[in-house]
Amino acid sequence: MENNHRNVLVFGEVLMGKIVPITLELLAIGRRLADDLGEELYLMLLGEGTGRLGEEAITFGADQVYFSEEKLLNQYNSDLYTHVADSFCRRVLPSVILFGHTDIGCDLAPRLNGRIGGGLSIDCMDLSIDKEKKHLIMRRPVFGGNAIATVISNRVPQMATIRPKTFQPLEKNLSRQGDVIPLEEKIDPSLIKARVVNYIKEEVEGVKLEEAEVVVSGGRGIEDKKNFTLLKELADLLGGAIGATRVACDEGWVPAHLQIGQSGKVVSPKIYIAIGLSGAMAHISGCLGSKYIVAINKDSEANIFNVAHLGFVGDWKEVLPPLIERLRELKGK
Amino acid sequence: MNIIVCVKQVQDPEIPPSKFKIDPETKQVIPPAGVPPVISVYDERALEAACRLKDKYKAKIVAITIGTDKASEVIRHAISMGADDGYLLCDPAFESKDSFKTAYILSKAIEKIGAFDLVLCGRQAADWGAGQVGSILGEMLTVPVVSFACDIDVVDTGLRVKRVVSDGYEILEVPMPCLITVSSEVGLPRLPSGMRIMLARKKPIPVWKATDINIEHSLLEKGHEHTEIIGLVVPERKSECEIIKGTPKEAAYEIAERLVSML
Structure with missing residues (x-):
């Protein structure tokens, strides 16, 4: 695949001021893929307070952490997140993007893909790099798990959502070096087409x-x-x-x-x-x-x-x- | 309100695994003999969501599907549930597992159908489960997209959508026209009445080929796929289940001991 896209990007998620476990898991597999490609691992974090999480993300494997402290991004909004991820990817040109197979990843990855025209496989259970062709190989269950398909993307970015708990986070390594870079782009609130007006938490009796x-x-x-x-x-x-x-x-x-x-x-x-x-x-x-x-x-x-x-x-x-x-x-x- | 529902015919996902066969060479699934294909679960829920809107408001529902001539069955099913019209998009050039191609074909058919207020899709298909045709289609139609809906109602500003998230629901408001993908939490699809089944049997289902919907053939040619399936295997499951012998009570005691030792 001839193109000028390089580097692996993890789309990070933050909850209550902390990086969520799936993001650390994605940094672990992302690190391996980036090393196999001889490229760098990027992480994207959105919302107020994410800048101070950058250093920690580096200890878990990231080379560069891009963050936006934009208040409008504190809560997930499909339209805004799609816009921010799209404009970032057009500028930075990652070859691989990894998402958690989570509420956010399952909504954002397909929408971003629709906008950017990459190749996406959801619910992947295994990722590797074809070192000769330098492309991502994704394995995912199909037909309700009756079969496993091996998929490649013919377009960049090559994108995947990954089920939580598929990979183990790396051990924290305090000696790792990296950069934490703010995204300065101002967000236009009129980009919001579908507005979240309410949230209903489901009261679960006992354990979730x-x-x-x-x-x-x-x-x-x-x-x-x-x-x-x-x-x-x-x-x-x-x-x-x-x-x-x-x-x-x-x-x-x-x-x-x-x-x-x-x-x-x-x-x-x-x-x-x-x-x-x-x-x-x-x-x-x-x-x-x-x-x-x-x-x-x-x-x-x-x-x-x-x-x-x-x-x-x-x-x-x-x-x-x-x-x-x-x-x-x-x-x- | 004009509603378009995109549906897909799939192999019945509830078949026992022993009946599930693939051809690893062609990376195709071999349809099991004697098991009729069905409408994909989520798509049936999308139809149900459309029918509920029609129950409450003045609405016209059009169902579309891409498939072989057999797929007209899912259009008949849609009509029996409450759709007013349906079209089968059938052309050898349409055969593809690529979500962008699927979305492109659907977008051209929707263009031909004309003005719409709402497009509904299932959140993913029960067979290949790519989970992105709706979102890509939304981009192609340049309309807002809301995913994983379980309830849709009309409000002043457009639609109010209840959206499933892992620990509850989000309520969103979105202007029309828009595209919404539907999740299984919508609830059971209605059983068609005998009269509607009769109606669906008699209804002519127009078939649209590539030339009927102004498809650029070159875009459907091989090499334009965004993703490609390069392998398909059935995972080996070795049965190592330890079967407890004895009476139900003895088994219960044995299970209880094991559970307690593990917790």
Whole structure:
């Protein structure tokens, strides 16, 4: 690919005055890609107070940190962020841009791509450099995780969103050197077309699904809404959260935001307990990052047993009550 | 209000993995025998969102899809749900997995359909899931874009959109015309009535080729793809599941011990 684009850019995210973990993870993989390309690693941070985070970002792998202290960028706004990222990229000409597969990355990356005409792959699980051709190789699940596609971009910038927790941040290295550079461009507020007028935080009872160490998930086999209270009881006992398949959400047994899978949430808990769900790939793709999967299903041929570590073939209705009872006893000790 | 909904026909994503086959040479997925293709999940929700607007306000819904002649089925499905018209964009030159090409073809079809107030797309397709056709299309049509909507309503200034974020919802206001991508949180799509199914069966579905929508053929030629799939594999999953024997109660006790030891 002949062009004058050079260097790897990480689009950074900041929450409550701190660089979020996914950004540190992106700096780690970005560092490796930049080294393989023989290029530099840039980080972009937007919003008031980001300038003082530059030095820290350098210790985690960045060579140059570009920041804007513009007040209008304190909260994510799709129109403004797309504009700022676009004008920055046209000036700096990065060859690679990495985003978290997050609320911001999932919105911004496609919009920026639409404007700049690069090549984007979302939800990448692995990135590497073809050292001969000097281009980015991206691997991502397709068809709900049934297959893995290897993708290259024929255009620059080559862009990717990456799932949180795919890479480990680098060890902090205080001896690393770099530059922290302010972006002086003034932002025109009339660029805002879609205005955020309100934000509704969803009150979650107990542990948040994405952050839970234990997830108890149910599918078609749970049969009704009432039965989910038993799953909730188990989840509560284990300090976890409940999730569900698309069918269970569509049936209205649990709210849609508890859906795990391709068209729902992606979770990576320590323990995933799959009850009465067959394990369609569209569901499994949302929980494959789980460290330990326990499955209870009547059908010994169910796909869930192909991904589970521990399984029982039988009726969950006969397993759950004694399981809850025994857990109470063990916990009571 | 004129609403255009972009829909796609995909292989049923709920098929058991054992039926999922690919051809690594051509990097294509082999459609499983006897399993009919379906409308992509999010696109069906986009239709539902459009139908809810039509229930409440005066609206005309037009559905468009790119695909083979079989894809007219998803247009019929859209009409059975509540769409007024639909077009099938079918031309060998349209065959591509590149999001920019897809968006370009859709933009030319939308240009031909004429004035619109709202374009709806699913947030991503259930097959290749590129997740960007809507955003690119928005840029091509030079209209504002809002992603991942679960509720849309009309207000004085345009539309009020409830947008799904990881810990709740954002409420946005956006002027029309605009493009909105729809998320699954919209809720269940309606079941078409028998009468609407009959209507959809009888409705002629016009087919538009490249020349019908003023497509610049050169832009669809090979070499213009922004991204290229160079490999496709089915990941090997080795089954190492330890199956607990015994009665449900014994199993429950065993599972309980293991869980407690791990936490």
